[in-house]
Amino acid sequence: MDNFSHRERALVGYDNKDQADSDLSTKQQIAAIYAKVAAYLATNDMTKPLFFDTETTGGGRDDQMIEIAICDSERTLIVDTLVYTDRPSNPEAFKVHGIPPDALIGKPRFTEIQEAIVSLLKSRTLYAYNIAFDVRIMRQSAEKLRLQQVKQICLAKQFANFIGHYSPYFKANRYYSLSKAMAYFGVNHTNAHRAAPDALA
Numbered sequence: 001m002d003n004f005s006h007r008e009r010a011l012v013g014y015d016n017k018d019q020a021d022s023d024l025s026t027k028q029q030i031a032a033i034y035a036k037v038a039a040y041l042a043t044n045d046m047t048k049p050l051f052f053d054t055e056t057t058g059g060g061r062d063d064q065m066i067e068i069a070i071c072d073s074e075r076t077l078i079v080d081t082l083v084y085t086d087r088p089s090n091p092e093a094f095k096v097h098g099i100p101p102d103a104l105i106g107k108p109r110f111t112e113i114q115e116a117i118v119s120l121l122k123s124r125t126l127y128a129y130n131i132a133f134d135v136r137i138m139r140q141s142a143e144k145l146r147l148q149q150v151k152q153i154c155l156a157k158q159f160a161n162f163i164g165h166y167s168p169y170f171k172a173n174r175y176y177s178l179s180k181a182m183a184y185f186g187v188n189h190t191n192a193h194r195a196a197p198d199a200l201a
Contacts, residue, residue, distance in 0.1 A: 026084075030108045033081060037116040040078050048072045049125040052079075053198035054134045055097040058090040065110050065141040066099055069195035070120065078120065080196045082107040083141065097194065110141040123149045129178045129198065130156045156181075 024032065055067035064085040071077045082099070084107040089099070110117075117138075128134045131154040139145045159181045160173040167174045178198060182188070 026106050026108055026112075029081065029106075030112050033079060033108065033113050034116045036078060037120050040076070041119065044072070044076075046123065048074070049127060050078075050121065051127045051199050052134065053128060053195045054137050055099060055195050056089075056093060056137050057085060057087045058093045059133065060090075061140070063087065063090075063093075063137065063140065065137050066104055067097070067195040068110070068117070068138075069199040070117070071196075071199050075200055077196060077200065079113075079117065081113070083110050083113075084108060085110075085141070099194075110138070111143050114142050114145065118146065118148070121147055121150050125151045125153060127153045127155055129181070130154060130175075159184075 050070055050072055052068065052070040054065045054069075056065055057063045064087045065083050066085060066089065067082050068079060069077065069081075070079040082104055084104045088101055089097070094100075131152050135147070135152060156175050156178075160175045163173065163176065163184075165174040166172070176184075
């Protein structure tokens with residue numbers, strides 16, 4: 001299992017990870033994802049909470065996922081893959097994640113790994129930073145996504161309530177970026193705005 005620390009992942013570099021994946025055919029990548037999920041489900045406690053993050057072509061109702069990562073509470077990285085879509089990233093989204101369109105060539109479509117993701121998430125507690133956005137993007141990238149008995153918890157909301165800076169404009173506690181939340185706790189957020197480092201954070 002991939003249990004790199006932030007420092008280790010920075011030293012290894014995501015270009016190396018993406019290059020290693022690109023040496024496999026799309027079918028081999030899909031098979032590897034299904035096999036890793038199956039092995040995880042066979043050997044791990046099903047009550048462990050999961051954490052996930054996505055990178056996307058943008059935040060609109062037609063935008064798509066281009067990367068997904070899922071890890072557990074022990075920082076075991078279960079899923080970490082780029083995702084193919086023919087929809088280009090908008091300029092603002094590209095500034096955030098820096099994933100070029102050609103990096104997605106030969107990667108699985110989300111619909112091709114959807115069943116593995118659904119089986120992994122079934123009956124779990126699922127955490128993400130701004131979870132409503134990531135789940136919406138997952139649904140937009142899927143075919144009739146059915147998340148079965150998944151309890152969704154938003155870490156951004158939890159951090160906002162923890163800080164307690166009320167915004168009269170939004171009539172709610174102010175939200176902060178994941179990087180700012182990590183900085184608050186003195187954690188260096190290496191490789192921010194790639195799915196795996198954000199999920200592992």
